[in-house]
Amino acid sequence: MDNLGDLTSGQNAAALVVLAFLQADCRTSEYGKELLSLGKDLNLTRDINFKDALEDGDIETDGHLPSRITALDDIQPSLELQWPRNGAEAADLQQIAEGLREIADQLEHVVVAQATQNLSRxxxxxxxxxxxxxxxxxxxxxxxxxxxxxxxxxxxxxxxLTLTLVKGVCEQAPRLLRNLFHTALQCINSARAM
Structure with missing residues (x-):
């Protein structure tokens, strides 16, 4: 299970792991908005707040939401990653993302702050x-x-370490998320190919 390539052949597995890693402990709203937008654009997430609000079928005949849901701007987006339907594969991917976060926590205290500043610059x-x-x-x-x-x-x-650096830079400069997300995927796929 050390090799992500063994879990699935598609790019979606790596993208899901990266997105799950980047979403954990999201510290700023701007960064969170960028993650939400990226996840939607990649079709890897769905907004569960909006889904939950509409599940009871309460759309008015004119197409508007019911009056009790008027302050949608106050609702923080809540994302749910769209994991593979195969429960074992989804659990493996979630376990990899969690393992990477645990390693990253150890790394963050050791060297990441300086490396993040160098990379950001x-x-x-x-x-x-x-x-x-x-x-x-x-x-x-x-x-x-x-x-x-x-x-x-x-x-x-x-x-x-790669994902920790990406997250550190993107928390400081959320506008870099899209390009840096794809750059991280390139690095991961290059490392997997070796």
Whole structure:
């Protein structure tokens, strides 16, 4: 189970794991809005608040929502990832995302703050076609320094570090989320191909 490629052949598995990782402990509303938008655009999420409000069939004949649901702007989006229908596969993907978050928590206290600042500085001063190189190099630099997690599978540590850096940069600059999300997927898929 150390290899994501064993779980599913599609790009959706990696995208689901990345999105689940990035959604955990979302700290800012701007970042949360970007995640919501990205998840909807990728068809990997659904807004469960809106679904729940409409499940009782209470749409008025003129097409408007019932009057008791007038303050939709006050409702924070609540997302639900669209996991594979195969329960075992969905559980495996969720377990991978949770494992990556646990590794990332350990990494965050060790080296991530400095690496996030370095990556953020490089990304804001360069075109997006160079982002994969900067992200890959920052991960390699941190791994060379040693992160004290040698007892864990190194592929997972590298993935957790990659996603931690992406999340750190995007929490500071949410506008970078879309491009950096796709860059992270490229890095993950490149590492899986090796």
């Amino acid at each position: 490089n990304l804001t001063t360069s075109p997006s076609d160079q982002w994969k190189n900067y992200l890959t190099e920052e991960v390699r630099t941190v791994m060379r320094q040693g992160v004290g997690l040698e007892h864990l599978p190194q592929e997972r540590v590298m993935m957790a």
